[in-house]
Amino acid sequence: MNRRRFVQLGLAALVLSGPLAGCTRLHSERDRPQRFLSAADDANGQHLITLADHQGHVLARVPVAERCHGGCVRPGSAQVAVFARRPGRELYILDGRDGALLHQLSSGDKHHFYGHGVFSEDGQYLYATANHFNDGQGQVRVYDARQQYQWVADFPVGGMDPHELRLHPDGNTLVIAMGGILTHPDYDRIKLNLDSMRPALLLMNRHTGEIEQRHEPSHHQLSCHHLDISSEGVVIAGYQFEGPEWERPPLIARLDTRSGLFSEVALPAEALAAMHNYVASVAVSTQGPLAAITAPRGNRVVLINYLSGEYVADIHLPDAAGVLPAPQGGFVVTSGLGGVYLLDEQRLTATLLNPEKLHWDNHLTAL
C-alpha cells in the first residue's frame, strides 16, 4: 500500500464516514456510481454471481455450481471474494470490474465455509468463517491473497457456527457474529444442537486470533448471524430465533465497541412480531445514524438509529434480502422474489429500481 492510499484510509477514519475495508465500499470512492455484487438464482434455478449497476441493472452473470452467499472486496484491487453458502466448500475470486473468474479455491476436506469473509485493510489477508466439521468447532480460516490465496492459519472462535464477520475500523479487530448452531455436511443443513446452542458476538484480534470480547444474546437460541459496523465502532447484529415461533424475543443487538456496552434493541411489539424471528442482513448507513435490518420472512426492512439504539420505522418489502447503504443516502435492498429497491430513509418508501426476476440472496457487496 502506498503512502497516499494509507493517508486516504486514515482520513476516512477521522471523518467517520464508513467502515474502512472489507465488505463495504471505501469512502474515497463515494463519487463513483455505485455498483454491487450479489449471489442470486435465476428462474431456472441456475446459481449465479451477479454484478449490477446502481440502478440494479445486471451487468454480468457468472454461473456457479452451488448457491453462493456473501462477498467482500479486496482493498486496493479489483478483486472480490464470494463464498459458497453453508455447507459449501468453494471460494470464488472474481474481477469486480467485469465478473471474470480469477481463482477458485476449496475450503479443504475437513472444512466448509459459512458464506462470509473479510479482507484486512491492506488487502493481504482474507479471513473466512468456516466449520471444522470433525469436531463442529468454528474457525476463522486465514488466506494470504498475495500468495495466490494460500492458506496460512486457522483461528478457533471458541464455539460453533461463526457466520458473518467484519473488520473493525481499528483495522485490527474482527467482529464476528456466531450462530452457535452445530451442523455437519453429512446432515446437510439440519441443525443438530438446538437445545444446547451458545451463540455470541465476538471481537477477535486478527493478528493473533485471540478472542478479546464475547457477548451473549439474552436467550441461548438467539442465533447471531449477521452484522455491520459503523465508522464509530458501533456494531448492529441480527438474530435468528431457533425457539418456538410464537415467542417474540429481541432480534437486534447493539455493541458499542468504544464502551464495550452490549444491549438488545427494543422494537414496538407489532414491528417485532412482523419480523417473524428472522433477520437476513444488516447495513449501517455511511451518511447518517440509521441502520437497516432485513427480515424476509416478515417481508420487512426495519430501520433503527444505531447511535441511540432506538426504533425508527419498518417498511414492507417482499422477501427483503440484501441491503447496502446507498451513496446518495438511503439503502439499496434486494428481494428474493426479484427486484432491486431504493429505500428512501426520509419518506420511508421503497421504490422499485429494477424488476428483473432474479432470486437475490441475502447479501450485497458494494464494489
Next chain:
Amino acid sequence: MSVLSNRPSRLLASACLLTLLYTSSAYAESAREQWHAQLSSGYTALADASSDLHQQATEHCATRQETAAAPLRDDWLRAFLAWQRVRFIDFGPIEQNSMAWQFQFWPDSKNLIARQVDRWMKDQRPVSSQALAGESVALKGFPAMEYLLYGEQSDTVSPRGCELLVAISAQVSANATHLVEQWAAFKPHYLESDSYQTTTISAAMHSLEIMRDARLGAPMGLQGKKRRNPYLADAWRSEQSLTAIQATLQGLQSEFLPGFATVMRDAGKEQLLTQFEETLAGTLERIDSLPSDVSASLKDEQLYRGLQLLFVDIDRLASLLNGPIASELGIVKGFNSSDGD
C-alpha cells in the same frame, strides 16, 4: 411384501371426506380451526400408533421370538404411515428441536442410518432413551427401526437389537406425545395469526413439491444424476415407498383439504377447488393400482409407465396449488424467507 390390506379403501376415504366437508359444524368453523382440529387428530393418531409400537417392541423383546416379529413390523408400518399423513406440516411445534428429522431422517444419501445403528449394535454402552437423546437424528426415528426390522442385517432377536428397538420406539412415542401437547398449546397462536393461512397452504405446496421431485422424481432418475435408484425413495428397506407417498396424499385429503375448501369457498374459487379435489382423488386412485414400492417398477418398463403417470398426477397437483390457486389467493413463495441463511 404387499400391504394393500393396510390401505384404507378409496371409497372409505372419500366417504370420510364427504362427511367432513358437509357437516354443518365444519362450515361454521374458520379454515384455521378446521386445520387445527384435523391436525390434532392426525398427531393423536401418530401418538397412539407410536405408543402401540413401543408396547409391541417391549412385549416382543421380552420373548425375542423371530415369529413374533411380524406384529412388530405391522405396528412399525402403522406408526410410520401415521407419520406420513401429517408429514406435510412443516411449521409450529414440529419445527422445535428438529423434531421432524427425529421422526424421519431422510434422504439418507450416505447411509448414515445403517452406519449409526451398526455402531450402536457393536457398542458396549447400555442402551436407554437417555443415552439416545444426545445421539444423531439418524438413529432416533422410524428409518432406524426400519433398518432393524427389515435391513440387510435385520436384528429383532438379539438383546442388543431389541434394546435399541425399545429405546428408539420409546423416544418416538415420547416425541409424538409431546407433539400432541405442543400442538394443543399452539392453538391460540395459530388461530390468532392470519399469516398461518398462507403458511398452512404453503406447507401443502412444499410437501407436494418434495413428493414430486425428491420422493418420486429422484428414484425415477428424473432429478440430479438421471439414473434410476430405488435407494433414494422413502422406506425402501420395507418396500413401502409408494405406500408412504399414498399416506401423505391421504393426509392431505383428510387433514388439509377441509380447511383448504373453506378458504377456497370464501374466496369464491369453487371451480379451482373442485379441480384440486378431483386431481387428488384421481392420484389416490392411481396409486391404489400400483405396487407398494418403486423398486420393481424401476426395473420394468411396463410398470415404470405407471410411475410416470403418477409423477404427472403429482406434478398436476403441485402445479395447481403453486400456480393458479396460489395466484388467486395472493400466496407468493419467498426465496430467502423459505430458505435463508
